[in-house]
Amino acid sequence: MEINWNTYNPGAFYDELISSPGHARKSGKILAQYLSSLKSEDLQQRKTAAELAIKAMGISFTVYSEAGNIDREWPFDIIPRIITETQWQKTSQGLEQRLRALNCFIDDIYNEQKILKDKVVPAELIAKSVNFRKECVGMKPLHGVWAHICGTDLIRDTNGQFYVLEDNLRVPSGVSYMLENRKVTKRVFPELFENYNIQPITDYPSQLFDMLAAISPRPGDYPEVVVLTPGIYNSAYFEHSYLAQRMGAELVEGGDLVVEADDCVYMRTIDGLSRVDVIYRRIDDLFLDPEAFNPDSALGVPGLMRAWLKGNVALANAPGAGVADDKVIYTYVPAMIKYYLGEEPLIENVPSYLCVDEKQCQYVLENLDKLVVKPANESGGYGMLMGPQASKKERAEFALKIKANPRNYMAQPLIALSTAPVIGEKNAEPRHIDLRPFILQGRETYVTPGGLTRVAMVKGSYIVNSSQGGGSKDTWIVSEGGDE
Amino acid sequence: MLSRVAERIYWLGRYLERAENTARLLTVYSNLLLDLPRGARVGWHTLVDITGNQEGFREKHKETDERSVNRFLISDQTNYSSIISSISLARENARTTREIIPTEAWEQINNLYLFTRDNMGKATARGTRHQLLQDIIAHCQQITGLLAGAMSHNSGYNFLRIARSLERADMTTRIVDVGSLTLVPSLMNPGLSIEPASRPYSNMIWMSVLHSLSAYQMYRQHVLDRVNGEDVVTFLLQDTQFPRSVQHCLSILQSCLEYLPDNDATKRQVSATQKYVQDANIPELLESGLLEYIDDLQIEIGNIHANIADTWFLPVVNEQQQSA
Numbered sequence: 001m002e003i004n005w006n007t008y009n010p011g012a013f014y015d016e017l018i019s020s021p022g023h024a025r026k027s028g029k030i031l032a033q034y035l036s037s038l039k040s041e042d043l044q045q046r047k048t049a050a051e052l053a054i055k056a057m058g059i060s061f062t063v064y065s066e067a068g069n070i071d072r073e074w075p076f077d078i079i080p081r082i083i084t085e086t087q088w089q090k091t092s093q094g095l096e097q098r099l100r101a102l103n104c105f106i107d108d109i110y111n112e113q114k115i116l117k118d119k120v121v122p123a124e125l126i127a128k129s130v131n132f133r134k135e136c137v138g139m140k141p142l143h144g145v146w147a148h149i150c151g152t153d154l155i156r157d158t159n160g161q162f163y164v165l166e167d168n169l170r171v172p173s174g175v176s177y178m179l180e181n182r183k184v185t186k187r188v189f190p191e192l193f194e195n196y197n198i199q200p201i202t203d204y205p206s207q208l209f210d211m212l213a214a215i216s217p218r219p220g221d222y223p224e225v226v227v228l229t230p231g232i233y234n235s236a237y238f239e240h241s242y243l244a245q246r247m248g249a250e251l252v253e254g255g256d257l258v259v260e261a262d263d264c265v266y267m268r269t270i271d272g273l274s275r276v277d278v279i280y281r282r283i284d285d286l287f288l289d290p291e292a293f294n295p296d297s298a299l300g301v302p303g304l305m306r307a308w309l310k311g312n313v314a315l316a317n318a319p320g321a322g323v324a325d326d327k328v329i330y331t332y333v334p335a336m337i338k339y340y341l342g343e344e345p346l347i348e349n350v351p352s353y354l355c356v357d358e359k360q361c362q363y364v365l366e367n368l369d370k371l372v373v374k375p376a377n378e379s380g381g382y383g384m385l386m387g388p389q390a391s392k393k394e395r396a397e398f399a400l401k402i403k404a405n406p407r408n409y410m411a412q413p414l415i416a417l418s419t420a421p422v423i424g425e426k427n428a429e430p431r432h433i434d435l436r437p438f439i440l441q442g443r444e445t446y447v448t449p450g451g452l453t454r455v456a457m458v459k460g461s462y463i464v465n466s467s468q469g470g471g472s473k474d475t476w477i478v479s480e481g482g483d484e
Numbered sequence: 485m486l487s488r489v490a491e492r493i494y495w496l497g498r499y500l501e502r503a504e505n506t507a508r509l510l511t512v513y514s515n516l517l518l519d520l521p522r523g524a525r526v527g528w529h530t531l532v533d534i535t536g537n538q539e540g541f542r543e544k545h546k547e548t549d550e551r552s553v554n555r556f557l558i559s560d561q562t563n564y565s566s567i568i569s570s571i572s573l574a575r576e577n578a579r580t581t582r583e584i585i586p587t588e589a590w591e592q593i594n595n596l597y598l599f600t601r602d603n604m605g606k607a608t609a610r611g612t613r614h615q616l617l618q619d620i621i622a623h624c625q626q627i628t629g630l631l632a633g634a635m636s637h638n639s640g641y642n643f644l645r646i647a648r649s650l651e652r653a654d655m656t657t658r659i660v661d662v663g664s665l666t667l668v669p670s671l672m673n674p675g676l677s678i679e680p681a682s683r684p685y686s687n688m689i690w691m692s693v694l695h696s697l698s699a700y701q702m703y704r705q706h707v708l709d710r711v712n713g714e715d716v717v718t719f720l721l722q723d724t725q726f727p728r729s730v731q732h733c734l735s736i737l738q739s740c741l742e743y744l745p746d747n748d749a750t751k752r753q754v755s756a757t758q759k760y761v762q763d764a765n766i767p768e769l770l771e772s773g774l775l776e777y778i779d780d781l782q783i784e785i786g787n788i789h790a791n792i793a794d795t796w797f798l799p800v801v802n803e804q805q806q807s808a
């Protein structure tokens with residue numbers, strides 16, 4: 001297999017490397033030339049090298065299935081994706097702006113609820129939200145920040161413009177794969193790093209640690225930061241362990257922690273109990289504390305909410321932060337930015353229709369064949385309807401679900417996602433991609449340069465989730481090539 | 485260090501050492517049996533006895549022949565004492581302590597697992613088996629070296645060394661056990677009715693016992709006399725310098741305990757076991773009672789493990805059971 005850009009045709013989509021058959025975008029010229037200069041065996045060898053590296057480094061994720069959980073090697077395409085610094089700068093600012101507004105919103109919702117009183121966001125949306133935690137009302141976390149780590153999904157349309165598809169404020173995952181992808185690319189294409197100025201991303205674990213340390217309730221001492229994982233059978237266990245390792249933090253499971261009579265959290269060590277200050281928790285709200293939430297949870301720590309509400313331990317993200325991670329609340333984020341920050345949104349939302357609004361719901365039901373309908377609170381691409389690709393029967397069934405519970409659904413036109421080349425059978429082939437950058441907010445904010453690019457490996461598919469056969473690419477923010 | 489992590493690192497150490505020891509044992513055995521006369525009763529079944537899973541073996545195999553024993557001990561994933569099981573459990577414990585052990589060590593352990601899994605077909609044929617076992621041993625040694633050179637010699641490393649020493653001591657007692665079987669005349673082929681001391685095969689067995697512990701050369705330097713049961717058992721139990729002798733393993737273990745908190749009970753238990761080994765009158769035991777003595781020694785070693793678990797590991801009942 002050799003790559004021939006003359007027969008590579010992205011069609012009507014915005015391809016991020018090749019603008020039209022045979023023509024690379026300015027920023028991608030060196031990459032495209034380099035790739036097409038590689039002999040078939042050479043290309044195959046690099047592909048194999050990447051697979052071996054992933055296997056040897058043990059980069060894996062777990063797929064849940066009825067036959068049991070399978071640990072799979074991380075799917076990775078060796079051709080990097082290029083985004084120019086100029087394009088990225090505004091996007092990155094927009095992401096920070098968005099997270100700041102979202103945190104103002106969450107803090108407001110659990111305290112004064114000004115935005116509801118001013119009728120900018122309908123109060124009934126919160127009343128019916130499954131992610132609203134009444135236990136958190138009145139809580140004031142440090143710096144007013146509830147969502148400390150956010151993974152925002154971005155897509156690009158046929159003009160290459162970035163849109164926000166959704167904000168993940170509960171336990172967003174993928175950042176370890178972003179870091180490992182870069183490591184693999186360095187092993188596979190070391191030559192390319194000579195010709196490009198690529199923004200390094202290795203800083204993330206330190207940034208994460210600094211942010212977590214900054215929310216410690218005992219700022220004087222060196223804070224004890226831990227990562228709380230549901231355990232080795234969780235699909236993101238690799239990442240939990242990876243981040244703990246890179247931060248030099250303990251990776252703990254629920255059974256390792258205990259809340260004592262002083263309402264402080266301790267971990268069980270070989271030296272006895274030892275105080276914990278900050279918990280980067282990778283467990284959903286409802287499993288955090290069997291005393292406060294799901295009493296059957298074996299993953300959580302009894303009394304954890306008590307300790308948090310007393311201010312004796314910091315939780316990132318804070319319980320209840322998911323109230324803003326809801327595909328219906330999402331549609332109000334541009335309004336929040338204006339309301340709290342008095343600024344214009346720097347990145348736009350994908351136009352959306354809310355089924356809770358009668359008129360908009362009517363439109364959605366009449367245009368199901370043109371729309372993507374999403375439930376408010378699912379993640380991983382589950383429970384949604386891809387209208388244009390669905391059968392008549394599927395659409396009819398889905399219409400019933402929407403009518404039964406309109407609050408739970410929103411719809412968006414199918415955006416023609418941008419594409420990037422992946423290594424195919426005979427030539428490079430265009431596949432749809434999205435981007436998940438990670439944004440941190442503690443005392444300060446930080447955005448990863450680039451993020452995790454996810455690829456729908458099936459031709460024509462828009463489903464990028466790794467749990468559903470998606471792949472990934474290394475993402476480069478490069479300083480060359482201003483315009484495109 | 486978290487109690488749960490200490491426990492996993494400890495099991496990582498034990499399983500890694502167990503995999504290596506089992507590979508050594510199989511290598512030497514293969515060589516030995518080539519030299520023994522056809523009728524000798526020290527056959528392949530002895531290996532199943534040493535590793536202690538006779539029941540599991542009988543459930544699956546009618547014949548204790550070379551093929552079935554090797555497959556059972558190398559590549560049978562349902563046998564908890566097989567090499568592949570030990571390696572896969574070592575890997576699982578490494579995978580769950582990845583944030584503690586050096587990244588390269590995890591990569592090496594993962595590689596060892598992938599290598600063994602992909603080469604299991606080589607376990608049955610004599611020609612390929614030898615190389616497979618050598619590769620596994622070399623790989624284990626490499627990991628041990630990497631951990632020594634790349635991991636801070638902190639509590640985690642202490643647990644690794646404790647685990648390794650205990651597993652080694654345990655394996656040495658099992659191997660001495662096998663050697664001593666040759667002293668019971670009824671176990672040898674009645675056709676070879678020669679006196680124990682002059683039995684040529686008895687010496688050969690003791691020699692192979694030494695080889696299986698990489699002890700032959702050190703023994704020759706140390707003992708000077710020709711290989712004989714009494715000196716070999718003394719060397720393997722009581723020598724203070726040979727790294728696989730029970731006495732040496734116990735003193736390493738004792739020195740690692742110094743660095744851990746709340747070590748009183750465990751230190752007392754180790755001292756008691758050390759004394760038990762030191763005070764053993766080997767010539768007398770060889771006359772009678774060695775098998776019983778070894779049984780008691782293994783119980784002592786089991787008690788050390790119980791003390792370690794009680795003192796430092798999580799007192800959680802539903803924690804995944806690992807076999808001691």
